[in-house]
Every structure is written in structure tokens, then in C-alpha cells.
Amino acid sequence: MTHDRFLRSIACPSGIPADVRIIVDEQLQLWTDFEILSSMFSVFESCFGNTFGSHLLKSLKLTKEKGCYRDNTYYEDGSLWQKVTKFINTANVNPDEASKCLAYVQFFFGEAERYVMRDNARRCWRKKRIVLDIPNTVLCLDASADYQPVTLDGFTIVRLKEQASLSFHNHVIHVISGNPTATHTSRTWDGFRQIVTNGVNALHAPSIFIAMSKSDKNKTLNDKVDELAKDFRAKGYEVKTGNRGADTRGSNQFADCDTGVIAMPLFTTIADYALEAAVVDGKDVPSGDIWCKGQDGRLHPRMHKGFVAERLNRAFSRRYADEFVQTVLRTKMRRHDGNCCHIWGQLPSFSTLVHIHKALPGIRFEGNDPTVKTWNLLESLTKTQLLDISLNDILKQTGIAKNKDTLKETEKALWCYLMK
DSSP states (O other), rough: OOOOHHHHHHHHHTTOOTTOOOOOEEEOOHHHHEEEEGGGGHHHHHTTTTTHHHHHHHHHTTTTOOOEEEEOOOSSSSSHHHHEEEEHHHHHOOOHHHHHHHHHHHHHSSOOOOOHHHEEEEEEEEEEEEEEOSSEEEOOOOTTTTGSSSSEESEEEEEEEEGOOOOTTEEEEEEEEEEOOOHHHHTHHHHHHHHHHHHHHHHSOOOEEEEOOOOGHHHHHHHHHHHHHHHHHHTTTTEEEEEEETTSOOOOTTTTTTTEOOOOOOOHHHHHHHHHHHHHSOOOOOHHHHHEOOOSEEEEEEEESSSHHHHHHHHHHHHHHHHHHHHTSSSSSGGGGGGOEEEEEOOOOOOHHHHHHHSTTTOOEEOOHHHHHHHHHHHSSOOHHHOOOOOHHHHHHHHHOOOOHHHHHHHHHHHHHTTT
């Protein structure tokens, strides 16, 4: 059952018979997130009247400074369900507008911890807890549910018993240094391509899955990725390309590929990471942690080698790792049949490695990136050695040049590893 169909079903007076078991096979983000474009405001006002108008004014005040703040708005009675059902049945409403109105009622029904942030023409909300108060058994098949920072009430997360003891020790992620944005990847493409080409050519008859983002705004990078795919095909390799989104989360069409190249930008939006940080920490993210005023007088993301606010970096690492894992599991890696898969991609921080290793126990990391050198050294040490090792020892044994920045990053990496 899709998210949209489920919302329509529970909105009906007759509901769903209590003895029917419901299976939801989709991302939980459809339940935890809600967003609306300013172009939809008039539709919502037609459906909900002053109820939505009052909420909109409140959200405008909360997001005036472009921070991420708690929104305590919620509805307890069933009047909104009745309004939206009547609106859908009597007004000339297209399916997308109807789905959005249903999602609004579902998202704001009942008290919960919710945060809101303005992202240009969008208002974005995320909530900490999902409560599904219906008599049915609801099974969730979302593979990343365990890694979501939300509390799920009324859901049963389904997983195979065998998954508890799975090991990915025969698979390798080749880490390429770099910032995983379209601009940076395009600018440093020659180095990225050379590392990938040399590694893939060393394999025997690889079957390659190249993940990319085929949106128009990434055209420069896409042209370069298409060229790489063309070169691989010219060498006789089997190559499949997949688009970020439907192809990289849930698709089975690349399950015969033993090689993966993550050539798509995995940065989402500033609002995404601010909302994630707010939900995880249970507190607002003020504007000053997110933005700073540039020389042009406009607000720019407050970043220097990542976000300046560490809580935003942690949020970024979690979101990045989840999408990276979902993407690599489109390959043969998901079969657990003893095969060896090789993946190339950019992992921007040590904490990202920690999150990926948690999702893929035993996975190996290779490459010349300082984070990989540090990881592999720490993995080789006993617990006693870990407690005794100094930052200087780590830098010396990994060959990483010692300076103020590397000492700071190594300290963060050691602490992150010990706390994993």
C-alpha cells in the first residue's frame, strides 16, 4: 500500500477493517517530513480556511530569521479529516493537491515534537515521533528505519533474522577525497575519474553501476559521468547508470553489478540538515548557527570545511551515510552470496565512515584519504592500545602531516571511534 493510498483509507469513515494487516513499503521520511510551496497556500486556505491561515502566520513568524524552530501546532479532533474529505470530493482538486492536503492533516494530527524551517519558497517541517493510532498491525519495510532519529509508535519494523549476523567483510569501499557536491565533484573530476578508472581496470570483467543525478542543474557533471560510462563500455564492460532517487533507493535493476561508482552529489539542502539536528538534539537551531552575512550583504551557509556548527555536521554525516548505504545496496552486495563488490565514492568525514560501518558491519575502507588511514589504524588496535594511543602516535603511524587542523581532526576521529 502506498503512502497516499494509506492516508486516503484512514480518512474514510469506514476506515480499514481491524483484522487487515497493512504493509508500508516506502521511506519513513514520507511520515516524518512535510513541506509546502508558497504556490500551494491558496489551495490549503480553500480546504482548511482560517485553521491553516492561522498556522501559516505562525510559521512565518517562527521562520522570519531563517532559523529552525519548534512549531507546537497540532490538531486533536477529527474535524480536519472531515474538511479535507469534503474538499476532495466536492472541489476541482488535482491528485497532487489532494494528497498534500491529506498529508497535512496526518502530519499535524496529535501532539508531537515538530520543527519548521523556511527554504526559499518552501516551508519544511520534521517531527520527532510518529504515532499511528489504529487497530491494524502495520509492517514497515523501510531498510533504513533503524537509522532514523524518530520514535515509531504503532509500527513494526520488519527485518530478516539472518540480517542480525550479516558481515560485509568481503566488500570494499574505495574512498576518494573530496566534497560531495556537484560543483566540487565537477571541478575535481579529472582526479576522481583517474582513481576510478585505474581501480576498475584492475578488476576482472567488472559489471558496473554508476549512480548519478540526472537533473538539469547538474548537466556539467552529468556530461562527464556519461563520458566515463561511454569509455567503460568501449572497453567491453557492462555498464548501467541509475538516477538519484527511485534508482538508488529500493531498485533491484542493478543487483547483478559487482562494481559501483557513486558519481552523484549527495548534498541535499541546508534545511534538511538543520531539521535533522533539531530533531536529534531536541532543540532549536538558531539562525546564527546556520547562516552568516557575506560581503554582498546576503545570507550564506555558515561553512568552513563543513558546517561551522558541529551539530549540523553530525546531521549531515547521518543523512549522507544513509543515502550512500542505500545506493551501494543496489549492487550484488545485497545478495550476501560470498561475492566481492568494489565501490568508489566520496566520504567526507570520519563520522560518515562510522555510520556506514554500523549499517554494513565488517565493510572495508581503502584509499589514501586521511580518514581511511586513521580508520584502518584504529581498527587494527586492541582495546588497550586504543586507550593508550596518542594523537601524535596516530599521525606518525598514518603518515599524516602534523599541524593544527590534522591534530583537531584526529582528535575528533579518535573520540568518534571510541564512542561508536
